Amino acid sequence: MAYTNFYNGNQMPTIGLGVFRVENDDTAKEAVKHAIVSGYRSIDAAYIYGNESKVGEGIAEGIKDANIKREDLFITSKLWIDDYGQENVSDAYHKSLNLLGLDYLDLYLMHWPGTNETLLLETWASLESLYNQGLVKNIGVSNFNIKHLEMLLNHAQIKPVINQVEFHPNLIQTELRTYLKEQNIKMESWSPLMNGEILSNPVIKNIAQEINKSPAQVIIRWNIDHDVITIPKSITPSRIEENLNVYDFKLTHDQIEQIDALNQDKRIGPDPAEFNG
Numbered sequence: 001m002a003y004t005n006f007y008n009g010n011q012m013p014t015i016g017l018g019v020f021r022v023e024n025d026d027t028a029k030e031a032v033k034h035a036i037v038s039g040y041r042s043i044d045a046a047y048i049y050g051n052e053s054k055v056g057e058g059i060a061e062g063i064k065d066a067n068i069k070r071e072d073l074f075i076t077s078k079l080w081i082d083d084y085g086q087e088n089v090s091d092a093y094h095k096s097l098n099l100l101g102l103d104y105l106d107l108y109l110m111h112w113p114g115t116n117e118t119l120l121l122e123t124w125a126s127l128e129s130l131y132n133q134g135l136v137k138n139i140g141v142s143n144f145n146i147k148h149l150e151m152l153l154n155h156a157q158i159k160p161v162i163n164q165v166e167f168h169p170n171l172i173q174t175e176l177r178t179y180l181k182e183q184n185i186k187m188e189s190w191s192p193l194m195n196g197e198i199l200s201n202p203v204i205k206n207i208a209q210e211i212n213k214s215p216a217q218v219i220i221r222w223n224i225d226h227d228v229i230t231i232p233k234s235i236t237p238s239r240i241e242e243n244l245n246v247y248d249f250k251l252t253h254d255q256i257e258q259i260d261a262l263n264q265d266k267r268i269g270p271d272p273a274e275f276n277g
């Protein structure tokens with residue numbers, strides 16, 4: 001398993017399992033367990049996905065079956081917008097911990113910036129407080145654009161370690177990536193496979209054929225080559241394994257450029273400048 005280093009000296013697995021749109025039943029449990037047994041060490045959860053209890057069961061069973069310790073895993077969850085505000089954050093954090101059956105998270109993210117700057121800053125200060133009390137190992141943000149980040153960095157005591165954003169070949173986020181690099185904040189991609197849509201793209205399929213890998217592996221490798229942490233979602237055992245199996249090849253400079261050229265600044269999710277839950 002390869003790891004990416006944060007500015008604060010901590011690190012996180014470069015590839016993890018996403019669990020958005022996974023039913024809160026044995027599907028979630030089995031996918032998470034299979035991922036851990038197959039070598040995954042990072043799981044990307046969120047309160048709003050409504051499946052933290054079954055994800056938690058998968059974590060517990062995965063730890064047992066893979067014969068590892070809790071500390072070997074890196075578990076992320078996200079604070080939903082309804083729980084923003086100083087008086088709500090600690091309760092929301094403990095709500096997620098209880099559902100997941102854990103006593104700490106490795107990473108807690110503000111899920112979206114929202115449209116209220118005062119609330120954003122107050123909420124970030126509450127995440128800082130969780131961090132300062134040693135209750136969470138790392139804190140970060142999700143769906144922040146450059147404007148949100150500039151505003152946050154003007155006020156924050158603690159810089160986020162990560163910004164988790166939509167990133168795939170149709171949305172390559174060049175400006176944001178450059179800005180994050182300058183600030184030493186890692187980028188993490190959500191919907192790296194564009195929720196499956198990009199896998200049938202002829203350029204991606206052609207590169208995959210050239211190097212005898214799958215389209216998903218090509219895109220996951222392209223994330224790594226751009227120093228982007230990624231969390232492809234799958235509930236299919238063979239795909240879960242396939243998506244982690246990207247360290248025995250590299251893309252050429254030309255192949256990376258071909259994928260970059262697919263950019264259309266096209267989002268499949270909401271625009272972070274407007275979204276408010």
Ligand SMILES: NC(=O)c1ccc[n+]([C@@H]2O[C@H](COP(=O)([O-])OP(=O)(O)OC[C@H]3O[C@@H](n4cnc5c(N)ncnc54)[C@H](OP(=O)(O)O)[C@@H]3O)[C@@H](O)[C@H]2O)c1
Nearest residue numbers: 018019020190191192193194195196216232233234235236
């Ligand atoms: N912070 C945010 O606001 C935010 C927003 C969206 C997502 N996320 C996170 O990012 C994660 C990933 O994004 P996503 O779930 O939207 O989509 P994704 O990872 O881009 O794509 C998932 C889709 O691709 C399919 N797939 C996965 N691996 C494949 C493979 N090797 N070959 C063929 N098809 C494959 C999956 O099918 P099967 O499952 O049927 O195998 C599923 O339909 C989420 O689960 C969540 O953790 C965060």
